[in-house]
Amino acid sequence: MTEPVRYITVTAPDGNIAGYAWADSTEVGFVHRAVGSPSCFATGSEWRGRLYDAHRRGLSPAGALALFSREPGAGRVTQAPDLAALEELARTLTPADEQRLLGHLAAPDDPAWRELAEAYDALTDADREVPWGGGRKKPNGVIQVAYPIYSEPLRRVVKALWNLGAVSPDYRLASGPIPQVPPSGRMSPADAVRTATVILAAERCCDGMIADAVKDGTFDALVAALRAWHAGVQAGRLSGAAPDGTDDTAVARSHRADKS
Known part of the structure; x- marks a missing residue:
């Protein structure tokens, strides 16, 4: 009750x-x-x-x-x-939350964005298939824990997401639920960072998080959202502003200096 x-x-x-x-x-x-x-x-x-x-x-x-x-x-x-x-x-999420999450992303001209685009565009259907290894009893009687076997092209995309800052340093996000992909399939960039943090950080202690996200389309949605945000920043089309009046482009360009 x-x-x-x-x-x-x-x-x-x-x-x-x-x-x-x-x-x-x-x-x-x-x-x-x-x-x-x-x-x-x-x-x-x-x-x-x-x-x-x-x-x-x-x-x-x-x-x-x-x-x-x-x-x-x-x-x-x-x-x-x-x-x-x-x-x-x-x-x-509040507007301040969104600005803080997006502020962890690489600057628009960072090579990590090009690497993400090239790695993702090179993915094939076969690359997305995730077989599982382990799960068998060894001669000594010990049963090996099952684990996903990710293709190298898929690993390349995952590495690119880490390198461009899509995983927030606040790993507490990984303890929460994965944001749901809207019916439109268009995830907000801040939700994409939250989703990447939940999936990629949690994969380190819970095998198969990435496999599930690839299978149900969440992985594609978060990559698409980040790439769309990046394209908007480059074209100067973003309209959101931080509480202090700083626009998204300035946040993205200055965040590395803030962390140094």
Whole structure:
């Protein structure tokens, strides 16, 4: 049975929303946003621990939330229909989130973009077939774990995605659900980065993520979205602007300098 929850929007010192401290009639908790800076994650973890401690010391859920609503970075107490609605809110991208994700991508004139285009365009249907190896019992009785066998051309595309920054350094994204490809088949560039992060980073500990994405079309959709974004940047056609007035092209051109 679900019930309404009251929550506080928590902002990290860097100005980004870290997540939401919540309380229902019996419990307290904290929902981290799916996208956030390291400062956001640290802030959310601190709030979560302190909120639980306050509740364990005897404060009611409502009392604990009211206490923390006076903390720096706390928003006003608001109500959501249930915890699922709050979790959905935490997965929603803001314009600032999108700019931060796109800011990790290589500059428009970086050779990594040409490499992605050439590698992807060279893929054949046979290259997309992913057989599995292993899964057999060895003479000593040990059963080898099954693993996907990716073709070299497909590996080339995956490497190009890593090299152009399609995998966000915030690997916490890999713990969330894969963004769904819209019926139109046109994924947003920010969702393409989130998807690449989930699939490529998770492949390192969960074999077959890339194989599944290739099979269901997600892999093609994320590559198409990134290439379309890159083409738009080169042609100067992008219309989105960051909160500080910086356009997408400037973000893409300056991000490497920011990281050095």
